[in-house]
Amino acid sequence: MTSTELKGFILTRRWRDAPAGTEIEYWLATDAGPMKVxxxxQTCVAFVEIRHRASLESHLVAKPGMQVRELALKTFHHEPVIGVYAKHFRQLGQLARALQTQSIAVLEADVRPHDRHLMERFITAGVLVEGGRTDGHTIVDCTLKPAPEFRPALRVVSLDIETSQHEELYSIALDGMRDRVVFMLGEPPSGPQLAPDETADFALVYCPTRKAMIEQLNDWFERNDPDVVIGWNVIQFDLRVLQKTADDCGAQFLPGRERRPIDWRTHPRKQGYLFAPTPGRLVIDGIDALKAAVWSFPSFSLETVSQTLLGEGKAIGDEYDKMAEIERRYQHDKPALALYNIRDCELVLRIFDKAKLLQFVLERAQVTGLQADHFGGSIAAFSHHYLPRMHRLGYVAPNVGEIPSKAFPGGYVMDSKPGFYDSVVVLDYKSLYPSIIRTFLVDPVGLVEGSNIDDPAMLVKGPQGTTFSRTQHCLPEIVTTLSRARDEAKRQRNEPLSQALKLLMNSFAGVLGAAECRFFNPKLVSAVTLRGHEMMKLTRDFVERRGYQAIYGDTDSIFIWLGRTHANQEAHAVAASLVKDINDWWTRTLRDEHNLENFLEIEFDTHYSKFFMPTIRGSDVGSKKRYAGLSTDAAGKEEMVYRGLEMARSDWTPLARQFQEGLLSRIFQGEPYRDFVADYAQSTLAGRKDDLLIYRKRLRHRLDAYLVNVPPQVRAARIADEYNARVNRPRQYQNGGWIRYVMTQNGPEPLETRHSRIDYEHYLTKQLQPIANAILQPMGESFTALTTSQKVLF
Structure with missing residues (x-):
């Protein structure tokens, strides 16, 4: 039967070497339901320089199913190449390893078949399916074309499990679809089975064994057939525990479509980190999705995120109270445990909805060409866009590591002028690095072509003697397409798409500077960053010629002191005038001096009616990436802004952050502050702020890895785990994590087992005094002078 034309969105992709050749499988979400393509x-291809043809063909004699073809392609060294075509993809890897012993490179042998098939057709996620043979929900040997506008309506399930403290499975909750259910280990109570309370609209299904739970879960997936599984730490915990449970009880865990298992893979560099490719279904972890969308929280625990976004949380208590309460409910009140379990699923669903995470994930897949649940991957996304365009210009890509890793300049950070200021405006270059790429035609192929052009009129000169072709390049066009798409997304108020496009464009310069990227070249990334240095210096000179003073600058932003107090409306008008004049100057300069079209655009960002730039602690030198200000928008709305100060950093105590915020806000608002400093210190000494004394720090290594320098958080963690072992609780900190502790007269002690008196002097001298002095000294005052009399009286 011949397929009719339909549109779909790629959920998952995989390849395998079958007897007839490499086989590619895509699962699609379509308006007609899930379809497998x-x-x-399929024939796989790689490339070898033509000068190695004899060595290559000698290897191919014993390898059936491989052949060589002439191609009009060349390397970045201008060496012509031939194509090596293989029946099976693994043959290319074997060939690459064999020829490596002769120092012969096989190029692009690592590009996986299912990725190459899409990228060479300029397909990212939306596809148009034409032709092929249809058998039920499977379409065989059809043609795929781009359908970038298609977005599916996805069926989503939120999954969460509850376990004992030793990860023994107690219950499995599934929410988000019509069949809301909790599978509970144990025998049902006598009498009719009821939901835990009148408001709980879900089924509670008791299972006599854990094997029965897994089998019920497999049946649920087949019966309900979701497109997407979401959760919180869902891969590293929930799915991992479910897989281990299935393995331990001799069951198969089959959450994929067609009752297929997860194709577990481990991270090549991150020990213990797992990937869970699941045939036909996306698996999206809420933590990973939030981080990919550049959300920021003090902690990415479900409790913290739900409290921040939704104003409510799980509210069982700390980790030990939670485990004890789960155990109590499992033993004595299983309906209450089921309710708790499914409430976690509800929280995850609501967080996804509030943060528009699923929309962001889909738009990101459409923008990058990566599978929707593949987070990170900026190098892979760059390659997806760049390789097919490069091929059409007659080039094949180098292999990773062809150019040795070497340091290159980062973003420009201007020396700051510390102190307090009135009326500071911040101007910001819109998408600075992508704009530099577009304007100055920075490009891997363009750099290669530029080295072969003699006519200066056909070249764009870059920093460090680099030259780029004016006509042969790929990356400027890619950035232009993405930039226009982002402008359209913003016009349509599609924030998830706008964010995805922005993140992809902004990743390009970093990709060119990543040694793991096949296009890594210090000259390329320096052509971007050093051009940024030049732009910021020229912008500073322009501003100062207008009679204003640049007091700080960072990568793409310049902070301009207007020299005197300006009314808010007047400051905004000055900023608007500077923006117009700078942009006009760039347009004229680039056209007249370089014959280039200008895509550089500076924008007005913020007016700070009050602004503070501190010094580096213990010196008179201005700090970098640290400041605070009272911003005032066009309507006169005020907001305190902190960047890099203790107020904005999680490794300082709430005591310090609250003190810094209170002191700066009083100074900015012209309110009395001396009594505030003295009273705050006195309240701390009197124990009235004990709830603010908690340090929360991350253990970045195993506890036993700290041998010489043992920081306070490690000492506290060791005390905590010694206590946990004594009371027969699991040790929490052996492999890292977050620890909360206070400083006592006997040193750091964890909250789990604090027994010594608090060292209040530590908090005054190590937390409050450094913050106060950084703010007070420019005004000729000090923390000691304001608090000494109070301390004596106390």
């Missing part, structure tokens, strides 16, 4: 007998 299978492309059979």
């Amino acid at each position: 299978v492309l059979t007998s």
